[in-house]
Amino acid sequence: MKIIAGFLSILLIVSSARGKEKIYTGSTPANAVVKSFLGIPLPDSVDFIRWKLILGDNDYHLQCNYGIGKPNTNGFMNGGKKIELSGAVKKEKNFFQLQKGNKILKVAELNADLLHLLNADNSLLVGNGGWSYTLNNVKPSGTDQIKMTAKQMDLQDSMAFEGRTPCNVPGVIAPGTECYKLKWRIVFYANAKKNEPGTYKIHGTPYRKAGGKTGNWKIVAGRNGRIIYQLNDDKGNGFLYLLKLDEHILVFTDAHEKLLVGDEDFSYTLNRSL
Secondary structure, three states, X not given: OHHHHXXXXXXXXXXXXXXXXXXXXXXXXXXXXXXXXXXXXXXXXXXXXXXXXXXXXXXXXXXXXXXXXXXXXXXXXXXXXXEEEEEEEEEEOOEEEEEEOOEEEEEEEEEOOEEEEEOOOOOEOOOOOOOOXXXXXXXXXXXXXXXXXXXXXXXXXXXXXXXXEOOOOOOOOOOOOOOOOEEEEEEEEEEOOOOEEEEEEEEEHHHOOOOOEEEEEEEEEOHHHOEEEEEEOOOOOEEEEEEEOOOOEEEEEOOOOOEOOOOOOOOOEEEEOO
């Protein structure tokens, strides 16, 4: 009986340890920082990388599929190439370091549901019009916590952000509408001399038939110093909310400042293009 009890105790400890693991997924571009860590030759042409990151308290396991995208699908030409590796994790506050030999990949925890890959100087990696560097929890907690904030800098005459997201942006696509992804390009115009927000124009999937959407935007002070760009409709009511992470990255929230969580193909992140 003592042997059985001891065995059950070990099982409970192992089960508890596994229960602390979180699984994140997403698709990202492949800049030099990422290629170097994964061991992908820098000259290799790569459209995007699909990630599955299993993150524990002290270690990680990573599976990646990468290559040239197959047209009109979410997959790769000839199935792409695969990478699988494991290693130790170091954490300080909301920053992780994934270790692979003498190489390190830095990752910021935006909250329990979202991670974002970093440069060596801890700045957020900036994606492109196709993919961002955000990874998404496959079992999101729905938390409204946010562990990163940004200061508002002086506005420029125009700022453009772009990206592709899943379809579940509140108030944009009617429930029941068939939709795989949304393409976005949002240009914010401002009075730089007065440092005041002005108008916006949205290009992309939701408003393509109408030739785009225009209106006014403003900067909203959210909880705990958060900076949110609120886009108003023609009645002056907010309908899109974008949290500023830094000068180059915006992420979608709902009206209650809860970050939206994406999937293995797309995240709710926009990247500065101008």
